[in-house]
Amino acid sequence: MPELLRAEWTKFRTVRGWVLTVVAAALVTMVPGLLFAAGSHSSCSEGPIEVPCPAPLLGPDGETVEDRFSFAHRELTGDGALTVRLTSMTGVITYPPPDHDKIVAGLVPWAKAGIMVKDGTRPGSSYAAVLLTGGHGVRMQYDFAHDTAGRPGGVSPRSPRWLRLTRSGDRLTGYESPDGRHWTEVGTARLSLPDTVRIGMFAASPGDLTVKQSETGGSIGQVRFTQTTAVFDQVSLQGAWAATEVGDSPGQTDWERYHRANGLVRSGGTFTVTGTGDIAPSEDGPTVQDTLPGVPFGLVVVVVAAVLPIAAEYRRGLIRTTLLACPRRGRALAAKAAVIGVVAFAAGLAAAAVTAPIGMSLLRANGFVLPPTPLLTEVRVIAGVGMVFALAAVLALALGALFRRATGAVVTAVALVVLPYMLAVFSPVPDDVSRWLLRLTPAAGLAIQQSVPAYPQVLSHYVPGTGYYPLPPWAGLAVTAGYAALALALAIRSVRRRDA
Amino acid sequence: MRRELHAEWTKLRTVPGAGRLLLGLVTLTAAAGVALSAGVTCPWGRCTQDTVRLGLSGIQLGQVFVVMLAVSMISGEYGTGLIRLTLAAMPRRATVLAAKAALLTGLTVAGGAVAVAASLLGAGLVLPARGYPPPSPADGPTLRAALGSVLYLALIALLSLGVATALREPAAATGTVLGLLYLFPLAVLLLPDPDWQRLLWRLSPMNAGLAVQATTGLDGLPLDPWTGLAVPAAWATAALLAGGLALRRRDA
Numbered sequence: 001m002p003e004l005l006r007a008e009w010t011k012f013r014t015v016r017g018w019v020l021t022v023v024a025a026a027l028v029t030m031v032p033g034l035l036f037a038a039g040s041h042s043s044c045s046e047g048p049i050e051v052p053c054p055a056p057l058l059g060p061d062g063e064t065v066e067d068r069f070s071f072a073h074r075e076l077t078g079d080g081a082l083t084v085r086l087t088s089m090t091g092v093i094t095y096p097p098p099d100h101d102k103i104v105a106g107l108v109p110w111a112k113a114g115i116m117v118k119d120g121t122r123p124g125s126s127y128a129a130v131l132l133t134g135g136h137g138v139r140m141q142y143d144f145a146h147d148t149a150g151r152p153g154g155v156s157p158r159s160p161r162w163l164r165l166t167r168s169g170d171r172l173t174g175y176e177s178p179d180g181r182h183w184t185e186v187g188t189a190r191l192s193l194p195d196t197v198r199i200g201m202f203a204a205s206p207g208d209l210t211v212k213q214s215e216t217g218g219s220i221g222q223v224r225f226t227q228t229t230a231v232f233d234q235v236s237l238q239g240a241w242a243a244t245e246v247g248d249s250p251g252q253t254d255w256e257r258y259h260r261a262n263g264l265v266r267s268g269g270t271f272t273v274t275g276t277g278d279i280a281p282s283e284d285g286p287t288v289q290d291t292l293p294g295v296p297f298g299l300v301v302v303v304v305a306a307v308l309p310i311a312a313e314y315r316r317g318l319i320r321t322t323l324l325a326c327p328r329r330g331r332a333l334a335a336k337a338a339v340i341g342v343v344a345f346a347a348g349l350a351a352a353a354v355t356a357p358i359g360m361s362l363l364r365a366n367g368f369v370l371p372p373t374p375l376l377t378e379v380r381v382i383a384g385v386g387m388v389f390a391l392a393a394v395l396a397l398a399l400g401a402l403f404r405r406a407t408g409a410v411v412t413a414v415a416l417v418v419l420p421y422m423l424a425v426f427s428p429v430p431d432d433v434s435r436w437l438l439r440l441t442p443a444a445g446l447a448i449q450q451s452v453p454a455y456p457q458v459l460s461h462y463v464p465g466t467g468y469y470p471l472p473p474w475a476g477l478a479v480t481a482g483y484a485a486l487a488l489a490l491a492i493r494s495v496r497r498r499d500a
Numbered sequence: 501m502r503r504e505l506h507a508e509w510t511k512l513r514t515v516p517g518a519g520r521l522l523l524g525l526v527t528l529t530a531a532a533g534v535a536l537s538a539g540v541t542c543p544w545g546r547c548t549q550d551t552v553r554l555g556l557s558g559i560q561l562g563q564v565f566v567v568m569l570a571v572s573m574i575s576g577e578y579g580t581g582l583i584r585l586t587l588a589a590m591p592r593r594a595t596v597l598a599a600k601a602a603l604l605t606g607l608t609v610a611g612g613a614v615a616v617a618a619s620l621l622g623a624g625l626v627l628p629a630r631g632y633p634p635p636s637p638a639d640g641p642t643l644r645a646a647l648g649s650v651l652y653l654a655l656i657a658l659l660s661l662g663v664a665t666a667l668r669e670p671a672a673a674t675g676t677v678l679g680l681l682y683l684f685p686l687a688v689l690l691l692p693d694p695d696w697q698r699l700l701w702r703l704s705p706m707n708a709g710l711a712v713q714a715t716t717g718l719d720g721l722p723l724d725p726w727t728g729l730a731v732p733a734a735w736a737t738a739a740l741l742a743g744g745l746a747l748r749r750r751d752a
Binding site: 017021032035036039040041097098215216217218293296297300301303304307308311315405406407408409410411414415418419422423425426429430433465 | 545546575580685690697698
């Protein structure tokens with residue numbers, strides 16, 4: 001086997017055109033990302049003055065978060081509990097589709113109102129909350145990323161929802177009840193909170209996201225102001241209530257200024273809390289993934305580079321010499337696959353390892369604040385380019401051996417690896433179809449590039465075009481690997497059976 | 501020219517490849533178009549989607565068979581060395597390329613017409629159930645979209661023929677054409693600046709060429725339908741010129 005590998009490697013490296021194609025694959029991978037990074041600018045202003053963009057808000061686990069809501073709160077020292085009755089949750093959505101011309105009453109699905117224990121009122125601090133949502137029932141959420149579902153349904157004055165949150169040491173437990181007597185536990189959280197925390201009622205309402213297709217092929221997301229008003233009574237704690245707009249500079253929209261301001265209105269035992277914003281993980285700012293949009297470009301060239309040698313062997317009759325020298329045909333093909341796989345891996349790895357750091361520093365120089373990405377994630381994304389390249393090369397080589405024709409092999413490999421991705425980010429295909437395309441085809445391996453996780457409790461346009469893949473990174477890569485292995489097995493079988 | 505045409509037709513007719521590729525063009529185009537049409541919705545109760553464009557969007561996939569047909573017509577000859585015989589028998593090289601181009605155009609137009617008709621008929625079968633009227637050939641924009649799609653396929657065929665003649669190597673030629681078709685739209689999406697996006701869109705053979713399929717929202721398109729079709733025409737002309745020059749100048 002070592003001689004075989006050396007023979008195949010010698011064949012590959014001594015044909016200048018083939019080596020140049022691999023180099024071209026690496027360059028084509030690098031250029032789009034570098035151009036994108038060099039051409040993108042971000043600026044922030046305070047009034048008319050341009051200022052450096054603020055650092056992204058970080059949650060207790062170091063991830064980027066959004067933390068903006070209205071909070072009516074009081075001090076809680078040591079263990080304790082808060083029980084409230086939520087009698088109404090209403091809201092407005094400004095300029096919703098289809099015509100974007102009216103302000104309507106309504107709740108967005110992830111509008112939130114409920115009770116919360118939080119480590120102070122600083123945005124991004126640790127918290128646990130039991131809450132009712134606009135369209136997803138009661139939830140227990142804590143520290144931004146964690147979300148447990150409770151009973152579904154909404155609220156009305158005739159069927160109120162009771163909520164209770166207890167603290168005992170570092171253990172927080174959320175309960176809900178339809179009548180204030182029969183309670184069910186929704187979830188628990190273990191948080192390292194100080195002895196004294198803030199406890200109270202809150203309301204938040206994330207922006208209403210509408211996605212429309214742009215004429216140039218992609219999609220444009222627009223977010224419009226929404227607001228939630230929640231009415232609480234039967235509040236179990238008495239005392240000095242304070243109201244804070246956490247993470248918000250209030251009164252920015254005409255709606256807040258002239259119709260209903262965010263904040264707390266108290267009349268007797270009834271607390272009306274009105275709020276805007278969200279308490280959730282966020283995907284603020286570009287990451288390593290955004291410096292590597294050239295991967296589909298490079299893949300097309302890698303496919304050509306992998307088909308060229310095998311097609312040339314068949315066309316020139318060299319395959320007969322190769323198989324004469326190595327009568328164990330499966331091994332001969334496996335050696336070819338190993339060589340082209342390693343070469344493609346090296347090309348992808350080198351391209352990504354150069355592009356990612358340069359691209360990220362270009363983005364920083366252009367005013368972007370990059371959210372912190374775990375080092376392992378960055379390594380996975382960069383090495384992933386090499387792995388996807390290697391698998392695509394093996395797949396293309398196998399197709400070349402199967403078809404013995406360059407044209408058919410290149411078209412099939414591109415149609416399997418690159419085309420599904422192209423269709424998935426391009427507009428005529430519905431979002432569901434594009435997700436299935438990236439589950440079932442060898443293009444699934446591009447999921448190895450996803451650097452920011454998707455959260456079900458966040459309203460966002462999670463589609464391949466915005467960098468979110470339907471499969472987890474390694475599962476996606478496994479799909480591609482499966483296709484490559486299958487194609488190689490079929491190719492070995494057919495090379496063994498037929499005349500050269 | 502008649503002699504060259506006859507020779508090329510005999511070559512094409514007597515190997516099974518071309519027929520299979522045209523069958524693939526019709527099948528894939530119609531299947532993808534009908535599948536996408538069957539999934540069309542009326543968002544917020546308004547049936548305003550461009551169903552003609554959707555029904556014809558299978559062209560984006562089916563065109564790979566046209567690329568294969570065009571590349572195999574010339575690269576196949578280089579692969580087997582047949583090209584030397586061809587050029588010895590018919591020394592007027594530009595005429596040989598012209599004969600190949602004419603034959604390829606004829607075949608692509610024939611196959612493309614069947615593919616477009618099948619797509620629209622198939623879409624007409626599934627659309628009423630989704631709340632849309634079936635596409636009608638009496639409607640001007642629909643007719644323009646159908647004719648334009650056939651012409652688009654012919655232009656892609658000529659573009660591929662030119663690239664394959666210039667590059668000779670089938671893998672490189674196929675990769676180049678597919679890259680030109682499919683990577684341009686991706687590059688358009690990458691550009692941060694909308695003005696640059698529209699500029700690149702106007703240069704992209706697939707984006708601009710398929711503007712001819714649009715029957716609604718024409719105002720928003722960076723190019724109007726027939727001007728859009730001029731973009732792949734310019735690419736095809738440039739590729740054929742490059743291929744023709746290379747064929748005349750170099751050894752076979």
